[in-house]
Amino acid sequence: MSDAKKTSELLNELKNATDLKTVLSENEAEFQANELVSYLKELLAEKKVTKASVIRAARLHETYGYQIFSGVRRPSRDRAIALAFGFRLNAEETDKLLAMTEYPKLYAKNKRDAIMIFALDRGFSLDETNDTLYEMEEALIETFKE
Template sequence: MPERSTKEMFNEIKKAHGAKEFMTKMQDNFIHTVPAEYLEELLKIKQTTKSEVIRQANLGATTGYQYFDGKRRPSRARMIALGFGFSLTVAELNTMLRRTGYAELYAKDEWDALVIFALNQKFDINRTDELLFRYGLGTITSDN
């Protein structure tokens, strides 16, 4: 069965008479990528190493490797940190967030808007954290 667009799936939800009907009919169209699987996929695409991504993401080695091994599930902020570790664009980071079950960056949210700005300016994670902190919004690495 060809993959359905989000709009098609939304319309199916609206037309469904019961949850079981919809869930059974559409189960092959749901995204079920666990973060560790997607991180492994990105390693191949970006041709980088776990250690380099963890270092660029400003994560502790133990925690970082646990994210890649699937022993721990990263928070949204930690996924964003990993996005910086992979040097992702805004579009690539939003794809990563969406595919791993997190909300995309939202331009109307102050914290997210500054992260979008930083990504577009090609800031590293430290400079991005400084920017967020300057505006009183916490940081990525403090998981606020």
């Protein structure tokens, strides 16, 4: 079961609040999850793909993938990057996705990130990217670990 609050619960807190800043800071995760879910929905429509195809291409466990799309789970940085490969995003779009999950964007001066930038902008699959990371002796993009 999700730790996410129902909209009615959050609305009730807002209506009964004496200090807006406190309510907003105590519920920051609610706002962030909603922002990510909205962005993922936008990407599905824009890229004309299904959740199932993105989750499959990202090599994520099916349940975990759907939990990300519903806002129940926040992906790790690697899993957010895996989603980017699942969506076939470029590096700039991936940086926006990473910002939504509050992780640092891809950094060209980091060898592993540089390889991923190269791969994203050339349309590599996740598997092709992991093969390249392996060849360059860098950590693979982890997708399936609980």
